């Protein structure tokens with residue numbers, strides 16, 4: 001047995017499924033996960049010394065690549081000043097000012113410890129602020145494992161066939177209205193039926209947890225308009241897209257001002273960080289100023305703030321986003337050519353450094369169309385890529401991430417592996 005197999009055998013005995021988050025499991029591709037020994041730049045090294053080009057990037061945070069020097073240095077310096085205080089510290093102010101500067105709609109922000117906490121708190125705040133109960137959520141969007149949002153959810157919930165989780169009583173989700181993404185009529189109907197009781201519409205502005213797809217024909221502007229019309233809040237979950245597709249996320253790209261924004265992943269520099277923010281008038285409803293309670297022993301942790309700040313500062317220097325776009329465009333061109341040579345017309349989506357290959361030739365714009373992609377083709381493709389030293393997520397519903405540590409050579413090697421993997425599919 002190799003090291004990974006031994007570790008997995010020990011892990012399975014004491015950790016459910018051997019993993020601390022379901023998306024790490026390989027059950028969906030009929031295998032066992034490997035274990036990582038270390039990670040640097042674009043590469044991970046597994047417990048058996050195998051080096052892989054990584055396109056998971058810690059599921060989003062590793063936008064500079066793994067273990068970047070500026071982040072490591074900031075963390076070392078912060079650790080020497082203590083691991084946490086539970087008392088306000090300067091880095092929390094620096095982080096809040098940085099987020100307010102970078103994200104156009106955010107006037108005030110609260111730090112939390114994960115994306116899940118961010119969406120959970122944003123929903124509570126929206127309900128507290130509006131005095132309403134219902135929320136609209138889109139089918140296939142994933143907002144973390146919040147009870148009321150584990151309805152028609154994406155990510156691991158979708159991969160492992162539990163989009164409505166067991167353990168969430170119906171009463172907890174009966175205030176969640178689900179509609180297909182990009183479906184204006186369904187949204188209109190929901191507002192016509194429940195409008196005056198809808199506290200908020202929450203969405204991934206670029207859905208990236210059921211594959212990656214995009215808003216069509218001004219869908220985001222439509223949502224902004226209809227939420228204003230009914231005095232409901234618009235919540236952008238930019239946990240994945242924030243600081244990734246642009247410094248200010250999708251809202252900057254599309255010129256939309258949501259009322260609240262959920263953040264995570266990149267702002268933590270690899271440490272456990274989330275945040276939610278928005279209009280000051282709404283944010284001031286939070287305790288201790290207002291009556292909506294929200295708290296956290298570790299929130300704003302100084303080591304995590306130092307890591308996140310160092311990463312954001314690095315992103316703002318030079319031409320980080322142009323460079324990510326260049327690398328993304330190179331990968332896209334290469335993969336499209338590989339698909340063409342293979343005699344197919346598979347759908348490939350990309351937004352800057354995020355990408356997704358669907359094994360379907362049809363247009364993908366919501367969960368139903370994403371599910372037309374062939375799982376039977378994805379599986380051997382995944383294993384072929386891994387065999388050639390390239391690690392894509394072990395699910396057709398996850399998005400790939402390029403980092404600033406990837407080089408043209410890494411991209412070209414990846415494209416060659418895609419050529420070989422597609423031709424082996426026959």
Ligand SMILES: Cc1ncc(COP(=O)(O)O)c(C=O)c1O
Nearest residue numbers: 114115116142143144237239240
């Ligand atoms: C869009 C989106 N929202 C929320 C979350 C939840 O974040 P976390 O896993 O940090 O709780 C994720 C990913 O996990 C996500 O992709």
Ligand SMILES: NCC(=O)CCC(=O)O
Nearest residue numbers: 021023059155208209398
């Ligand atoms: N795109 C899905 C995730 O980022 C989820 C990560 C996790 O649940 O571990």
